[in-house]
Amino acid sequence: MSGQVKYLLSEDEIPTHWVNIVPDLPGEPLPPLHPGTKEPLGPEDLAPIFPMALIEQEVSTEPDIEIPEEVREVLKLWRPTPLYRAWRLERHLDTPAHIYYKYEGVSPAGSHKPNTAVAQGYYNREAGIRKLSTETGAGQWGSALAFACQIFGLECEVFMVGVSYDQKPYRRAIIETSGGTVHRSPSDLTEAGRAQAGHPTGSLGIAISEAVEIAAGAEDTNYALGSVLGHVCLHQTVIGEECIRQMEMAGEYPDIVIGCVGGGSNYAGIAYPFIREKFRDSRPTRFIAAEPAACPTLTRGEYSYDFGDTVGLTPLMPMYTLGHDFVPPPFHAGGLRYHGDSPTLCALVKEGVIEARAFPQTATFEAAIRFAQCEGIIPAPEPAHAIRAVFDEAEKAKQEGVERTILFNLCGHGHFDMGAYEAYHAGKLEDLEFSEADMEQALERLPEAPALA
Ligand SMILES: Cc1ncc(COP(=O)(O)O)c(C=O)c1O
Numbered sequence: 310m311s312g313q314v315k316y317l318l319s320e321d322e323i324p325t326h327w328v329n330i331v332p333d334l335p336g337e338p339l340p341p342l343h344p345g346t347k348e349p350l351g352p353e354d355l356a357p358i359f360p361m362a363l364i365e366q367e368v369s370t371e372p373d374i375e376i377p378e379e380v381r382e383v384l385k386l387w388r389p390t391p392l393y394r395a396w397r398l399e400r401h402l403d404t405p406a407h408i409y410y411k412y413e414g415v416s417p418a419g420s421h422k423p424n425t426a427v428a429q430g431y432y433n434r435e436a437g438i439r440k441l442s443t444e445t446g447a448g449q450w451g452s453a454l455a456f457a458c459q460i461f462g463l464e465c466e467v468f469m470v471g472v473s474y475d476q477k478p479y480r481r482a483i484i485e486t487s488g489g490t491v492h493r494s495p496s497d498l499t500e501a502g503r504a505q506a507g508h509p510t511g512s513l514g515i516a517i518s519e520a521v522e523i524a525a526g527a528e529d530t531n532y533a534l535g536s537v538l539g540h541v542c543l544h545q546t547v548i549g550e551e552c553i554r555q556m557e558m559a560g561e562y563p564d565i566v567i568g569c570v571g572g573g574s575n576y577a578g579i580a581y582p583f584i585r586e587k588f589r590d591s592r593p594t595r596f597i598a599a600e601p602a603a604c605p606t607l608t609r610g611e612y613s614y615d616f617g618d619t620v621g622l623t624p625l626m627p628m629y630t631l632g633h634d635f636v637p638p639p640f641h642a643g644g645l646r647y648h649g650d651s652p653t654l655c656a657l658v659k660e661g662v663i664e665a666r667a668f669p670q671t672a673t674f675e676a677a678i679r680f681a682q683c684e685g686i687i688p689a690p691e692p693a694h695a696i697r698a699v700f701d702e703a704e705k706a707k708q709e710g711v712e713r714t715i716l717f718n719l720c721g722h723g724h725f726d727m728g729a730y731e732a733y734h735a736g737k738l739e740d741l742e743f744s745e746a747d748m749e750q751a752l753e754r755l756p757e758a759p760a761l762a
Pocket of ligand 1: 449536537571643644689720
């Protein structure tokens with residue numbers, strides 16, 4: 310039996326407001342701390358690298374924040390994105406579960422990243438900024454920001470994690486095609502890069518240090534972050550808001566909402582609007598965050614204040630962390646190679662609202678390939694982790710004989726990740742684990758800061 314496959318909204322149904330989860334979070338939000346004084350940050354501390362409108366969003370306790378009309382106009386290029394019912398996958402898995410996926414791969418960059426890149430480009434242009442600097446892991450964020458900078462007439466300078474720079478030459482070419490400049494990180498252009506020359510594979514933490522240094526050193530340049538911060542998660546909530554309407558069209562409500570977590574933004578995007586409904590309407594929805602076993606921040610990290618970058622230029626944030634100078638092994642989901650996660654997402658994991666699971670990369674590629682063979686879309690290696698979690702939940706529904714509704718975020722396609730698929734087919738992918746020794750070393754290097762309960 311099959312029925313409707315795609316649930317589509319019209320352009321005038323693009324959400325008008327972003328969902329701010331902060332006022333619905335249990336307890337008082339923990340403030341970010343100044344990296345030098347370890348005192349709570351004020352807006353003026355962030356002003357050298359962010360426009361005031363984004364700083365205000367970062368600290369806002371308004372439940373809904375209006376999306377500027379000019380941003381909604383640009384979002385129309387690919388939004389609303391489709392929600393699919395995965396009938397063929399359900400049959401392949403022989404599961405009574407109903408599986409739905411939101412597909413963000415239809416955006417210009419091929420992932421969810423332009424949802425915030427466009428908003429950040431807009432607010433920076435409004436603030437009179439000339440150039441944005443940033444990091445990129447898989448190249449998705451760099452492509453997204455270069456696209457947004459092109460739209461708003463800004464220059465874009467990207468520090469790309471060394472291992473991804475080597476693995477993904479066409480992502481580099483996309484950034485350059487959109488008018489951006491790309492450097493292999495660690496580079497010799499910044500003090501931070503020169504200090505990290507001993508880690509030639511690079512990491513998101515190192516690339517962030519380089520990009521922040523560039524922005525802090527020039528009046529007309531700001532920094533843009535592709536994940537982790539509150540305003541980035543906020544901009545991604547258009548995903549979940551559209552899903553709420555599309556699930557209504559399908560006549561269903563998710564029992565489980567699943568997504569992968571690198572810094573937390575795509576998962577926040579799909580999950581936060583449903584988490585708000587869970588809190589307000591006492592719904593029993595479960596939330597599962599999927600991460601790589603080789604960089605298991607949520608499942609094995611310490612809940613502590615830590616820097617967002619490797620060198621220690623950024624504020625200290627309360628999060629699950631593997632230590633700011635942890636350099637994850639070069640596995641193929643480059644967007645998930647980050648030592649920490651969004652503070653709001655970590656707070657929800659700490660409260661038990663979100664469950665976290667870690668998966669090795671070969672098992673995720675195996676699930677991604679089976680998904681592609683059923684549904685025709687080749688997933689990016691990052692959401693392949695979410696697909697692995699979906700397979701496990703679909704199997705559980707089968708064992709228990711229950712008709713559960715599972716929704717997940719297929720946050721990007723893998724068209725520029727075919728080297729990773731090639732390595733899998735050739736039997737060359739290894740499962741790189743995070744050892745106890747790695748963990749102990751990481752914890753020794755956590756900065757001194759107030760302890761978290
Ligand atoms: C396709 C894709 N998915 C997921 C992520 C992880 O980031 P986040 O957890 O912020 O969504 C990235 C980051 O680069 C990405 O490119």
